[in-house]
Amino acid sequence: MSRRVTPRTDTIQDIDTMIGETATTNLSPTFKARLLEYDDRWGYFEVTKNHSKRKGLNWGKYNDSAGQIMEIPTQMLRSLTWLTIHDKVSDWMDALGLSEWTITTEAIDEKSVVYEEGVPDSDQYFVGVQIDKDKMKACIYHDRPLTDEYIVHELLHVKHSEWSEDQVNAETEKLLR
Numbered sequence: 001m002s003r004r005v006t007p008r009t010d011t012i013q014d015i016d017t018m019i020g021e022t023a024t025t026n027l028s029p030t031f032k033a034r035l036l037e038y039d040d041r042w043g044y045f046e047v048t049k050n051h052s053k054r055k056g057l058n059w060g061k062y063n064d065s066a067g068q069i070m071e072i073p074t075q076m077l078r079s080l081t082w083l084t085i086h087d088k089v090s091d092w093m094d095a096l097g098l099s100e101w102t103i104t105t106e107a108i109d110e111k112s113v114v115y116e117e118g119v120p121d122s123d124q125y126f127v128g129v130q131i132d133k134d135k136m137k138a139c140i141y142h143d144r145p146l147t148d149e150y151i152v153h154e155l156l157h158v159k160h161s162e163w164s165e166d167q168v169n170a171e172t173e174k175l176l177r
């Protein structure tokens, strides 16, 4: 039914599975880009912002280029470093000062959540977090791919459990700007 997300995949077999995923490129460790599509010759990437707050590098160096499209030869796609959910969650845990926590993610079957009648199709998805404050553990459950936006949103619930949904939404927007 539900399956645990493995923290790391070492080889990616099929390029189709990379569409929508983010890679770092060999240009610079601070550079991140998301694969939009590919053809026989080129993979087309959109440059994305790097929000890491880790010490040592100017992580936001390329953030002004966010949204720009760049091409990387299709034959090179498999050798790029693709960021896993685990990479993304731990980056945001660092950025939000949650490094002491143990935070896991779990993909759930979309059919396992029942929605009330009248809920529009576009709202029929589930992303939520279960928090154990005493043990400093949390698990993000999701039935669609976890984007930066979902990750930040759920981690803010962990960090500020007293915040309202509106506060979390506003801060998420601010952090992703």
Ligand SMILES: [Zn+2]
Residues within 6 Å of the ligand: 153, 157, 165, 168
């Ligand atoms: Zn929420």
